[in-house]
Amino acid sequence: MFDDFQLNDDKPYYLQVKDYLKEIILKGMIQADTRLPSTRELSKMLKVSRNTIIEAYNYLEDEGFIYQKKAKGYFVSKIQNTQKTVFNIEWREKLTKLATLADKIDITKSEPKWEKGMISFKSISPDPNLFDVDELKRAFLNRISLEEGKILNYGYARGYKPLIDEIKKYLKLKGINLKGKDVIITNGYTEALNLVLGAVCNDKDEILCENPTHNTAINAMRLKGLNLIPVDIEEWGLNLEILEDRIKNNNPKLLYLTPSYHNPTGVVFSPENRLKILEIAKKYKLPILEDGFNEELRYYSSHILPLAALDDGNSIIYISSFSKVLFPGLRIGWILADEVLIDYIESLKRSLNIHTSFLDQAILFEYLNGGNLEKYINKVKRIYRDKFEWALECVKKYIPHKRILGEGGLHLFLELNSASARDVLKECLKQGVIFTPGEVFYIDDKGENTLRLGISRVTNEEIERGFKIIGDVVKKLEGLK
Amino acid sequence: MFDDFQLNDDKPYYLQVKDYLKEIILKGMIQADTRLPSTRELSKMLKVSRNTIIEAYNYLEDEGFIYQKKAKGYFVSKIQNTQKTVFNIEWREKLTKLATLADKIDITKSEPKWEKGMISFKSISPDPNLFDVDELKRAFLNRISLEEGKILNYGYARGYKPLIDEIKKYLKLKGINLKGKDVIITNGYTEALNLVLGAVCNDKDEILCENPTHNTAINAMRLKGLNLIPVDIEEWGLNLEILEDRIKNNNPKLLYLTPSYHNPTGVVFSPENRLKILEIAKKYKLPILEDGFNEELRYYSSHILPLAALDDGNSIIYISSFSKVLFPGLRIGWILADEVLIDYIESLKRSLNIHTSFLDQAILFEYLNGGNLEKYINKVKRIYRDKFEWALECVKKYIPHKRILGEGGLHLFLELNSASARDVLKECLKQGVIFTPGEVFYIDDKGENTLRLGISRVTNEEIERGFKIIGDVVKKLEGLK
Numbered sequence: 001m002f003d004d005f006q007l008n009d010d011k012p013y014y015l016q017v018k019d020y021l022k023e024i025i026l027k028g029m030i031q032a033d034t035r036l037p038s039t040r041e042l043s044k045m046l047k048v049s050r051n052t053i054i055e056a057y058n059y060l061e062d063e064g065f066i067y068q069k070k071a072k073g074y075f076v077s078k079i080q081n082t083q084k085t086v087f088n089i090e091w092r093e094k095l096t097k098l099a100t101l102a103d104k105i106d107i108t109k110s111e112p113k114w115e116k117g118m119i120s121f122k123s124i125s126p127d128p129n130l131f132d133v134d135e136l137k138r139a140f141l142n143r144i145s146l147e148e149g150k151i152l153n154y155g156y157a158r159g160y161k162p163l164i165d166e167i168k169k170y171l172k173l174k175g176i177n178l179k180g181k182d183v184i185i186t187n188g189y190t191e192a193l194n195l196v197l198g199a200v201c202n203d204k205d206e207i208l209c210e211n212p213t214h215n216t217a218i219n220a221m222r223l224k225g226l227n228l229i230p231v232d233i234e235e236w237g238l239n240l241e242i243l244e245d246r247i248k249n250n251n252p253k254l255l256y257l258t259p260s261y262h263n264p265t266g267v268v269f270s271p272e273n274r275l276k277i278l279e280i281a282k283k284y285k286l287p288i289l290e291d292g293f294n295e296e297l298r299y300y301s302s303h304i305l306p307l308a309a310l311d312d313g314n315s316i317i318y319i320s321s322f323s324k325v326l327f328p329g330l331r332i333g334w335i336l337a338d339e340v341l342i343d344y345i346e347s348l349k350r351s352l353n354i355h356t357s358f359l360d361q362a363i364l365f366e367y368l369n370g371g372n373l374e375k376y377i378n379k380v381k382r383i384y385r386d387k388f389e390w391a392l393e394c395v396k397k398y399i400p401h402k403r404i405l406g407e408g409g410l411h412l413f414l415e416l417n418s419a420s421a422r423d424v425l426k427e428c429l430k431q432g433v434i435f436t437p438g439e440v441f442y443i444d445d446k447g448e449n450t451l452r453l454g455i456s457r458v459t460n461e462e463i464e465r466g467f468k469i470i471g472d473v474v475k476k477l478e479g480l481k
Numbered sequence: 482m483f484d485d486f487q488l489n490d491d492k493p494y495y496l497q498v499k500d501y502l503k504e505i506i507l508k509g510m511i512q513a514d515t516r517l518p519s520t521r522e523l524s525k526m527l528k529v530s531r532n533t534i535i536e537a538y539n540y541l542e543d544e545g546f547i548y549q550k551k552a553k554g555y556f557v558s559k560i561q562n563t564q565k566t567v568f569n570i571e572w573r574e575k576l577t578k579l580a581t582l583a584d585k586i587d588i589t590k591s592e593p594k595w596e597k598g599m600i601s602f603k604s605i606s607p608d609p610n611l612f613d614v615d616e617l618k619r620a621f622l623n624r625i626s627l628e629e630g631k632i633l634n635y636g637y638a639r640g641y642k643p644l645i646d647e648i649k650k651y652l653k654l655k656g657i658n659l660k661g662k663d664v665i666i667t668n669g670y671t672e673a674l675n676l677v678l679g680a681v682c683n684d685k686d687e688i689l690c691e692n693p694t695h696n697t698a699i700n701a702m703r704l705k706g707l708n709l710i711p712v713d714i715e716e717w718g719l720n721l722e723i724l725e726d727r728i729k730n731n732n733p734k735l736l737y738l739t740p741s742y743h744n745p746t747g748v749v750f751s752p753e754n755r756l757k758i759l760e761i762a763k764k765y766k767l768p769i770l771e772d773g774f775n776e777e778l779r780y781y782s783s784h785i786l787p788l789a790a791l792d793d794g795n796s797i798i799y800i801s802s803f804s805k806v807l808f809p810g811l812r813i814g815w816i817l818a819d820e821v822l823i824d825y826i827e828s829l830k831r832s833l834n835i836h837t838s839f840l841d842q843a844i845l846f847e848y849l850n851g852g853n854l855e856k857y858i859n860k861v862k863r864i865y866r867d868k869f870e871w872a873l874e875c876v877k878k879y880i881p882h883k884r885i886l887g888e889g890g891l892h893l894f895l896e897l898n899s900a901s902a903r904d905v906l907k908e909c910l911k912q913g914v915i916f917t918p919g920e921v922f923y924i925d926d927k928g929e930n931t932l933r934l935g936i937s938r939v940t941n942e943e944i945e946r947g948f949k950i951i952g953d954v955v956k957k958l959e960g961l962k
Contacts, residue, residue: 010850011850011851011852012852015852015855018855019654022654023653023654026654026656026790059855059859062859062862063779063784064779064782064783064784064785065783065784067783077783077784078783079656079783079784079786080752080755080756080785080786080791081656081786081790083756083791084791084792084793085756085759085760085763085791085792085793085794086792086793086794087759087762087763087792087794087796087797088794088795088796089766089768089794089795089796089819091681091795091818091819091821091822092821094681094734094768095680095681095822095825096679096680096681096682096683097683098679098680098829099679099680099681099825099826099828099829100825102825102828102829102831102832103824103825103828106828106831106832108638108828108831109828123635125634125635126634128629128630128631128633128634129630130630131629131630131633131634133625133629133630133633136625136633137622137625140621141618144614144617144618148609148612148614149609149610149611149612149614150609151810152609152612152614152617152808152809152810152811153606153607153609153612153808153809153810154604154606154804154809154810155810157589169500172504173500173503173504173507175507175560175562186834187668187833187834187837187838188834188835190832190833190834190835191833191834194832194833194834198577198579198580199576199577199579199580200572200575200576200577200580201577202577202578216832216835219832220832220833223832253575271561274561275561275564275566278566278568279566281568282566282568285570287570287575298544298545301545302545302546302548302558302559302560303544303545303546303558303560304545304561305560305561305562309507309562310561310562310564310565310566311565311566311567311568312565312566312567313566313567313568313569313570314569314570314572315568315569315570316568323635327633327634327840328633328634328635329632329633329634329635329636329838329839329840330633330838330839330840331834331835331836331837331838337572338570338572340572340573341572341576343584344576344580344581344583344584345580347580347583347584347587347589347590348579348580348583350583350587350589351583351587351671351675351697351700351701351704352668352671352672352675352701352833353667353668353669353671353672353675353812354669354671354697354812355812356668356812357668357810357811357812357838357841358810358811359808359810359811359841359844360838360840360841363840369491369492370492371492371493371496374496374499374540378540378543381543
């Protein structure tokens with residue numbers, strides 16, 4: 001015994017000795033009430049100082065693994081570790097439909113994964129090399145000095161008050177009238193969406209969605225048991241005729257829209273289109289769930305008001321996060337909506353996870369309050385726009401296509417002439433290039449010839465090389481080569 | 482115009498000027514295509530440097546609020562802010578049953594709230610003054626230096642790998658056999674519970690619960706539409722006769738248990754009771770959901786193995802967090818379960834909020850890896866135990882009672898002789914003392930004469946003063962005074 005002990009540099013030595021002895025005791029290798037070696041003896045055996053052993057024994061006693069007898073030394077406590085049962089369950093048979101469906105529609109599991117050496121156009125997350133890590137450090141240190149332990153304890157379901165106020169200011173500067181509205185902080189955009197759906201959509205309810213739309217949104221809606229009704233996206237925004245037709249022929253609870261740098265198409269709804277959507281929604285009393293996705297990444301033209309800024313009533317629920325530009329790893333999003341609705345959503349949020357990390361909220365508040373977001377966006381917009389323009393050039397040069405959609409953002413959406421994007425992906429994968437086939441963004445079975453090319457995490461050189469490979473595969477499949 | 486501008490010290494001046502002008506433009510106070518004052522003119526009017534104005538104009542141009550004409554200056558862009566609709570919804574009529582129920586059973590809303598000057602025995606959250614803020618700072622700085630921007634970008638639904646490994650080591654040292662099992666990181670214990678329920682419980686399924694039990698658990702189960710079947714808690718653990726009887730007469734999906742420092746009673750299930758529970762569960766093929774709540778706060782006796790360590794099969798789902806001892810504001814918990822089940826839960830988690838904050842996970846990993854948790858628990862256990870003993874003394878001295886339950890933790894659970902805890906609370910509230918009436922922890926209509934007294938956030942002096950007030954009210958209501 002004691003001859004397989006090995007020290008490493010991870011933890012203090014006394015904790016390593018403690019854990020080592022704990023394992024021996026838990027395995028039942030020393031019987032209860034057996035006397036342990038004296039601290040002097042064990043110190044020699046394990047080749048650590050006597051103080052290390054004394055401290056380890058103290059901890060073990062404190063954790064109830066050993067006990068002391070006056071003048072007789074330390075003994076092993078009675079740990080009931082011998083009479084184990086073996087009881088197995090076939091969990092696959094116990095799963096809910098929800099869990100089975102979640103697994104089935106999880107594209108992270110089913111789509112090809114990035115491996116070393118590949119060029120991946122799957123990601124539309126920001127380039128982490130552009131983050132202001134120093135400013136974030138400063139924000140953390142400032143906030144923790146001010147708040148100390150308080151910020152590490154339980155907080156409120158509604159969120160960290162200074163951050164809520166900061167986000168309200170930010171929304172006001174988008175032109176949104178905040179009267180009668182309130183904000184709740186969520187675990188990113190995805191939780192915001194789930195909370196809204198939980199508050200206003202029942203199983204089997206109908207919801208109108210742009211088609212195609214964000215795959216995360218599609219999955220969240222499907223998992224809520226909703227009936228998704230597609231409305232086509234055009235180059236200028238939502239197809240209004242189809243919208244009105246779908247409203248008349250169905251009984252939708254909500255209209256879900258991503259009017260700026262729409263995911264996956266990159267389309268920006270025109271100001272006129274936005275106004276008309278609002279008029280139609282008002283006419284049919286259909287509330288709107290607006291997704292503020294990527295509004296910050298406007299590269300060209302004048303500022304365009306979000307739908308939430310074009311209506312002075314309470315009918316628009318606006319959800320967003322900074323995650324497409326800033327620190328998505330922090331998982332902070334929000335819901336702006338009628339204050340009555342927010343009050344109910346607060347209880348839902350509390351029941352699900354009490355609240356969003358107060359440390360993260362405090363850091364983000366401090367970062368925003370220092371004006372860092374503006375500086376950061378100002379910087380990255382130029383970089384992303386240059387990359388976007390380069391990618392556009394490369395697509396035009398290398399990939400035969402019917403249509404390129406979108407005016408910006410961190411991705412391009414391509415419609416091919418005839419090749420199936422799935423077939424293209426299959427061939428590209430062999431050559432180490434992956435992307436997201438457009439069909440995963442469609443509610444119906446459209447989109448076979450479309451693909452989304454995320455460009456934020458690849459270099460210009462990789463864009464050219466990768467697009468060339470995609471283009472060659474397309475040409476081959478379409479008989480052009 | 483421009484005469485109501487006021488500077489503050491929050492943000493850089495140019496951002497303040499930018500935001501001020503943005504608001505004017507958004508309000509439509511300057512018409513589109515109107516020329517703005519020159520940078521020199523505006524600098525005089527707003528009493529800031531010309532450079533500040535130049536920078537503000539640059540940002541405004543970049544954000545699409547103004548445009549530049551060569552040699553003519555800056556002009557206001559066309560922001561479509563005039564044709565607003567007013568479209569209102571009566572949200573109360575749109576709410577789901579889920580949202581209405583969440584609001585109705587939300588005790589944070591219905592129970593008396595702490596106000597300045599009150600003594601509150603409601604909280605069982607840790608004392609933030611005991612947190613090692615310096616160690617946490619160090620953990621943050623170490624991790625961010627190592628990971629840089631990476632840790633701020635999207636991560637994985639399963640969690641931050643080093644933290645998962647750290648938690649596995651930690652669970653192994655509780656004696657748990659990890660073979661065929663896996664861990665997923667969640668937004669605290671509450672999300673862990675919700676995920677497990679979502680994966681294995683359908684609407685209207687039956688679930689066996691200790692009675693009383695954690696109110697958060699009761700609410701989560703009710704909101705999932707489950708039928709809660711109570712099993713009584715005794716001083717030594719779960720009532721086994723009732724357990725077996727309930728299993729026979731119902732068709733439960735799960736048995737939910739908190740065997741250590743049970744919330745609210747503080748009871749620690751005896752080693753014998755634990756083994757018998759496992760035998761019964763195995764006999765009837767009933768999987769167990771074990772809540773590791775407060776296991777770390779064992780004050781007396783030998784180490785007791787969690788249920789998950791007493792079975793070598795895959796039938797126990799173990800959920801926990803450090804939140805009752807450490808940094809609950811970070812919202813990090815976990816599920817340990819059969820790897821097949823964890824794989825499905827991963828997809829559910831991804832659909833709900835992508836993943837838990839990677840920054841928080843990285844900080845917690847670094848903190849744990851340095852051996853800080855052991856040091857911290859070692860320190861606070863003595864403090865909390867002293868407080869617990871003091872509280873016990875005060876209860877015995879001041880509050881007439883039938884029974885005091887519990888062997889430790891951060892709270893006491895009291896059964897009064899005849900007074901209703903609700904009536905006691907009503908009177909105490911007038912005198913500035915609040916606590917949680919036990920009935921909120923009961924699944925059936927029991928517990929009228931019980932109350933939970935949380936002691937972690939009050940001083941010894943407040944405990945004595947507060948308990949005296951409660952005792953006097955009890956005596957008065959029971960006709961003893």
